[in-house]
Amino acid sequence: MRPAIILISFAAALQAQAPVEFQRDIRPILNKKCMACHGADERGRMANFRLDTHDGATGLSGGYKGIVPGNSAASRVIARITDDKRPMPPSGPRLTPTEVSLIRRWIDAGAPYTSHWAFEKPAVKGTPEGNPIDYYVKARLDKAGLAFSPEADRHTLARRVALDLTGVPPSKELLNAFLADTSERAYENLVDKLLSQPQYGERWAKMWLDLARYADTQGYEKDNNRTIWPYRDWVIKAFNDNMPFDRFTIEQIAGDLVPNPTESQLIATGFHRNTMTNTEGGTDDEEFRDTAIKDRVAVSGQVWMGLTAGCAQCHTHKYDPISHKEFYQLYAFLNQTEDNDQPSDAPVLKLANASTLVMKELAGEKRRKTRIHDRGNFLNPTDEVQPDVPTAFHPLPAGAPRNRLGFAQWLVAKDNPLTARVTVNRFWARMFGRGIVETEEDFGTQGATPSHPELLDWLAVEFMRTDWNVKNLLKTIAMSRTYRQSSNVTPALLEKDPDNRLLARGARFRLDAEVVRDQALASAGMLSSKMYGKPVMPWQPDGIWLVVYNGDRWITSPGEDRYRRSLYTYMRRTSPYPSMSNYDAPTGEVCTVRRIRTNTPLQALTALNDPVFFEAAQKLALRTIGDAARSDRERADQLFRNVLVRPPSKDELQRIVKLHRETRDELKRNAAASQRLLHYDQTLYVEDREVTLAGDARKSPAEWQYTTDDPGADWLSASFDTSNWKRGKGMFGFLTAKDQQKEIITPWETDYIWMRHDFEMPAQAMENFRIFAKNTSGFEVFLNGVPAVSSVQDRGSYYEYRVAPQAIQSLKPGRNTIAVKATRTYGMGKNQSIDVSFVAARPPGYTPQTRDLADRAAWVAVANAILNLDEAVTRR
């Protein structure tokens, strides 16, 4: 401990000699303890005193004079922050003695205000040699007395760069080609191949969709389905085509306003159509339109410029140069779009195979005026404003129109000090687990300062010089020595730089939610390479989707759609896919700039027990068992390589074989458990084994006997005489809307209906009995006279009901009876309908008992363990 203390005080002593720098030393103190009342926001300002500008603090702009430059003793600011009776700040923590001393020294030095680094245009400093990334990183390492770590071994490097660039582990072919390539260019060849794979676009699209707050539903109470996946596909293609980032920006913000827009450019405008719509009763469409526009302004500022512009919707930003008025001037750029908050999601663009939400500019007399909203409330409009950009930043480019297109051009103008920096920082952060500016979402005065400012600027300038070439940027990063270092940690490194801010070693961090799942599927050889199209529904536990007033169901996709990359999984905002949210993936409700990685036991439970992961374990095991001729050690070796993309060490191999023996010995005593493990997917996908016992209108509807006259208490008995009942098929009822009326096959308009249907049960023991019903009436279902389901709730689509166990027990091979009694809920002439079906599943088809059954099944448990290793969920 002692040397550390000496070091710290030595550092403090050093700092006491160093000149005070406003941005580094003073600004953070003012922001934290003064600006809330003495900042740029004129409304929140106290005592007519502002500290955010030199002229304000010194009274030159007319307010209170709190600072006398060059004379701290005469400055009221010093008197008040040191006054114990009337202290500043009046509440909350006081300034520390160190802080007071810094302020004093700053005033004595003339109280110089320098502007925030990120608001100055980036410029290249120094003459970088070799890979400039390494040049800047090394300069910083030299200062700290550190050096680069050696390059990571080839296996690690191949897995790392494949996961980073494509979001999936390297294919066997890629890996083997790389390992066999003895040329100097071997690694570069690998990087080039990865950058040209279609998976590259999918990986980076997912990053962008977090920012676009993409989801497949509208949000809020009903959270209905929304078709906007063509926009998702556009993003994938744009990345794969290496569309320059400036064009990528303009097409998304204003693709409809470029001359003669193509279909693709219109689809791109879906970016800002991902805002949510509320269709609850009585909602004010204008209110939710306003919410959407404000969100678009805030998201534009955040995504491209790393500014927390959203603050300025209620009041002038307290820390950054965006006034209340300027927020609404930006709002004015985006306020001329045709979309309203309404269920129809208009305007949409009709495509060959779908439709998608797009932007459309309001025409002529429909164009809107924009007014400042007092305190951000749209019900309190004040002064009218015209579209304009904040004065603290570069002007609109010459010739740029004052509309969305001009705004987009302003975002990617070469004079913009932020867009290139924010963008390169974002890509850097995905490659290193952390940005050069750690607060990726905030480049303002409240954000963190860059760990390598010159490097950030060089990357930004180079990015613009190469015409915003994203693949070039990523290749430059991937090729650097900095990136290729081993991530191994030594106690010395850990002590000197625990967080690896200086990059004396490679980065190491947990994989993103999507990559955790995709990698598990890939290692088991299950991952589908199918791209694009409608979102898919891989297996999800029952009961996740229970959204009010919305009968949409999660229906597991058939075939390879179960195993698509996670970015194709249906995203419902109010009911996210559980394994994704357990691993910190966002829901698409708001723009997510940076996912905060957490570590919870739910993640362990997911990777251990989520059936999707366990199915991957099963298939990985089956793949491993492969040819019977393999030895246990060979199998263990293969399984390990499939997941971790490297050969196991001797110790690792031994431990895996030991686990296999232990589980095999237990499974030898339990053949049923072995069968379940080896046929896990069959248990899981019940729908693949499903048998319809009584069909509904969706396919092969059953013929029911029915009556609307009360048949008496005995109607459920097997021997009840139904010979005078009528016959008809579902759906039964009456619907007021003309287009719905055609769903009705058998009319029913009375208070009650009694229905019976006889069906044959196979001799085989069935399982997983389920009743489905679509109804706007209360109803009860009986099996052989035993109550099975009872419900009074409306279901606008076929809803799955659990069947009472006693009713299932009543079933026997041969003839059985299902009976339904439905009751009209609404008044006469209102909707009433009922349609019921009954399904069951055949048991899974197990393989015959063999000698090596337990031996094979034990590999499933082993695969489950390997998929859960720390290294498996980590990129290192």
Added chain:
Amino acid sequence: MSNEFSATRRHFFRHCSLGLAGMYMGSLAAQENPLAAKKPPLPAKAKSVIYLHMAGSPSQLELFDYKPELQKYDGKDCPQHLLEGKRFAFIKGVPRMMGTPYKFAKHGGSGAYVSELLPKFSKIVDDVTIIRSMTTDQFNHAPAQLMLHTGNPRFGYASMGAWATYGLGTENQDLPGFVVLVSGGNNPDGGKSLWGSGFLPSVYQGVQCRTQGDPVLFLSDPEGMSRNMRRKTLDAIKDLNELQQKQYGDPETQARIAQYELAYRMQISVPKVMDISKESDATHTLYGTEPGKVSFANNCLLARRLVENGVRFVQLFHWGWDHHGSSRREDIRYALPPQAKVTDQAIAALVTDLKQRGLLDQTLIVWGGEFGRTPMRENRGGSYGEFIGRDHHPYGFTMWLAGGGVKAGLNYGATDEIGYYAVENKVGVRDLQATILNQIGLDPYTLHYPFNGLNARLIGPTDEGKVIKDILV
């Protein structure tokens, strides 16, 4: 000290002395585990909160807010001044006033008026504070629920339970610190965002526990994987992780090992706490519980078991109170009584049970919807049908609180004579949020997290929310 190393979110966990949020994470243990129990910064009256949210919003006029004057106006047109400048979810034009079909009587020493629909609750009025002057500024379900639970009517903000566990951690590391239980057949309108962590790290989000299927998603081992085999696989995972840590030296591997051990302990402790079958017959009779079912009663009993076992925040949602009168199942004559009945017994049982066990003092119970219901009869589409009900009403409604330092037997606040506006001792949702945080020892004004350039707080950016001192012991 350079700003380069300033407090960013990730660092709040690791370098607690930095950053403003660090003040709630002072101990060494907190640096390791963000959910480790922390000493409350203010004197805490309650250790845990049980929040009973009645999603859809029950009618205060049928349950708690006795308005004989409204009966006189029954069937008359609503006066114009009550409609001007107002927006309703479904009411169109001029609706008629509507008295309640239910009888009210005074109960207990506090003389609280409660309707005949809540006979069991009527017997515990002397244990609770009834607030009849609640208001909110949202009149649709999803925004109003979000406002109540996250302090903002839009998505993306942190829920109350997330704030509580962020500020205080939790007592029992083998159980989630923030548990959510849902009944009534639907998730609440605001969806899972109502127990989300918003901008807070997702470690603070509510964990939904279920009484059917897996009590926590993915808690059960897959079929064919025995407990013994699970233990063996976990041992192998641990050994292999340790081998790898030896090779690579990263201390984060230790966190992964701990994560898996905690998951294993949760596999044991969660089913145990969620299993109500071993409760006594007397308890089952008291609550009206039936093991294995999804019911509000079961969830109330589970809430008691969870706080007993050190869970910080238990959030119940019970859907089915949206009695508009547009159908029989939304009619206040047909659908409200059964809904009132299933909840009446369970809430009375919960208060009684906690009291008997000496847990009521340290547990704050909150009951209520996201808004109230109109004194007018709803006329959906501008006309009346055969059923009766009320529309959404944000201007005056009822909630009640019990235990956790809240006065016993208090009637607080009032609406006007027809139950339209809260007029006496108005309480906004921000006041309620401030009070809940205050009771568990968190300062509602200083508990914050940096988000979007602001120090975001549960009670919002302004200081309008005030701790309701009048209702506190």
